[in-house]
């Protein structure tokens with residue numbers, strides 16, 4: 045929460061309730077396509093941002109893993125913005141993709157933890173987080189701080205494009221400033237999640253489901269569990285479950301459902317019912333309203349505060365990170381130094 049608050053403070057002007065980005069020497073309103081490129085957890089932060097840019101700023105977004113992007117022949121629009129996200133700012137695939145886009149005349153923006161990194165130096169627009177170095181290998185606070193920067197950037201685009209008026213901008217800023225307190229409220233569930241971890245630790249496979257901007261959280265939750273507890277996990281868009289993964293469901297596959305209440309909730313409830321009808325054990329992560337509506341037949345529930353959709357991905361990152369952490373502790377794996385993983389993948 046502290047580093048998310050610091051990050052937000054550097055992109056928002058709380059007194060004036062405005063979004064304030066570093067000086068930009070290009071015309072933001074002329075940008076009609078954004079290409080996001082990143083790896084791992086940073087890629088999932090980018091995928092959340094795709095939803096935000098499209099929803100709030102109505103800018104179409106392409107997104108790709110840097111490890112794919114650099115080996116295909118991507119079609120880049122003239123004058124487009126290429127946005128790179130990286131904790132280290134040194135990931136080889138992401139840096140190579142950045143250099144390719146630069147040669148193609150794209151405006152280069154990067155969201156990095158390290159303002160002196162190679163990616164930072166090559167960018168036209170540097171958007172640092174205030175996450176500081178991660179203690180372990182797996183990216184955690186970098187993710188929530190990246191989301192904080194990207195939410196401010198999406199709001200800035202929307203303001204510049206005239207899609208958010210002064211009042212709407214103030215409301216968005218207010219909600220973003222609530223994020224650190226909501227993250228603290230989410231962290232209060234630490235003990236409860238530690239107990240629940242014993243239900244997940246024996247599993248061989250775990251499925252994570254989410255919709256909209258919370259779908260990338262399902263991917264990130266699955267990645268964190270794989271990275272530090274070595275349990276096979278998959279993240280899916282809730283509505284995609286019936287197109288394949290439903291075949292995996294039985295009483296041995298826990299299904300973690302990330303579903304804040306709201307317009308998409310009903311749909312997710314019917315996906316949960318499909319799981320439960322096949323003996324699947326659901327862990328529902330939702331707010332009070334969602335849990336009252338659909339928590340009854342779940343194996344476990346984790347109650348998040350009710351939050352604005354723009355900050356839900358930041359807040360819901362906490363329970364999925366805590367769950368992965370406690371499952372790893374229950375299994376006795378090395379949380380800070382997971383096998384086979386490098387802090388910065390530079391080859």
Ligand code: F1P
Nearest residue numbers: 083084085086130131132135183
């Ligand atoms: C990307 C990344 C991390 C992951 C691990 C390996 O790094 O995939 O998300 O946690 O450390 O590298 P970065 O480009 O964000 O530094």
